[in-house]
Amino acid sequence: MTEYNYDDPIAITEDIYWIGFYDEAANMHCNPYLLIDGDEAVLFDPGSVPEFPIIMRKIIDLISPDKISLIVAAHQDPDVCANLPIVEDLIGRKDLKVAAHSNTVRLIHHLGLNSEFYAVDENDYRYTLKSGRVLTFHPTLYLHAPGAITTYDTKTKSLFSSDLFGAIDEHWSLFDSDRFPHDMDSFHQNYMPSNDVMRFGLKNIESLDIARILPQHGSVIDGDNVSIAINHLKNLRCGIDLLGK
Numbered sequence: 456m457t458e459y460n461y462d463d464p465i466a467i468t469e470d471i472y473w474i475g476f477y478d479e480a481a482n483m484h485c486n487p488y489l490l491i492d493g494d495e496a497v498l499f500d501p502g503s504v505p506e507f508p509i510i511m512r513k514i515i516d517l518i519s520p521d522k523i524s525l526i527v528a529a530h531q532d533p534d535v536c537a538n539l540p541i542v543e544d545l546i547g548r549k550d551l552k553v554a555a556h557s558n559t560v561r562l563i564h565h566l567g568l569n570s571e572f573y574a575v576d577e578n579d580y581r582y583t584l585k586s587g588r589v590l591t592f593h594p595t596l597y598l599h600a601p602g603a604i605t606t607y608d609t610k611t612k613s614l615f616s617s618d619l620f621g622a623i624d625e626h627w628s629l630f631d632s633d634r635f636p637h638d639m640d641s642f643h644q645n646y647m648p649s650n651d652v653m654r655f656g657l658k659n660i661e662s663l664d665i666a667r668i669l670p671q672h673g674s675v676i677d678g679d680n681v682s683i684a685i686n687h688l689k690n691l692r693c694g695i696d697l698l699g700k
């Protein structure tokens with residue numbers, strides 16, 4: 456098995472990097488990602504305040520932060536959004552945008568950000584980078600937030616899924632979880648509202664040609680495991696299914 460140095464940014468594919476913090480004592484890890492497209496970059500779900508110094512150091516290891524033109528906030532949770540006011544300060548770009556669903560914008564507006572919001576549902580669920588590279592956004596509403604979105608990078612066929620496909624795992628690794636697909640069970644059982652809602656949301660992504668799923672918790676899912684993961688979640692009871700409604 457390949458050993459990774461989690462102190463460094465880790466390349467997931469040609470121009471997408473994991474820039475998170477590996478806390479050996481934690482059983483839930485946050486996975487912010489940086490997509491670098493020539494002289495432009497996109498930051499996904501940077502979130503955590505305590506982990507911010509490490510995330511920022513890893514960004515600086517890769518690029519000058521002012522290359523970041525877009526931050527995608529998949530929903531409003533603190534592990535996704537809490538550090539946005541500090542991050543936008545350090546990026547220091549007047550034209551920085553924060554992409555989110557308008558149900559999320561309404562809430563993260565209260566963080567007092569200076570950046571312009573890019574409401575994906577008011578922009579045809581897509582964003583085009585300067586190079587012409589297209590990101591498409593696929594709503595997974597109520598999984599687990601009313602404005603939850605996933606982002607699909609059409610160039611690398613990578614799906615940034617945020618909490619969906621996330622996992623809690625005491626023996627975390629960024630790749631090849633040895634408990635897959637059951638490493639996803641407890642997180643979805645605890646945070647997703649019901650199997651019905653999950654199936655409804657999965658319909659919005661299952662027609663995509665996905666090479667890899669990059670969740671905000673847990674491990675990267677790639678190759679044949681993508682369809683295994685989708686089918687696994689389709690059949691997982693969670694939320695109110697488990698409360699004897």
Ligand SMILES: [Fe+2]
Nearest residue numbers: 530532599618
């Ligand atoms: Fe969340």
Ligand SMILES: [Fe+2]
Nearest residue numbers: 532534618671
């Ligand atoms: Fe999360």
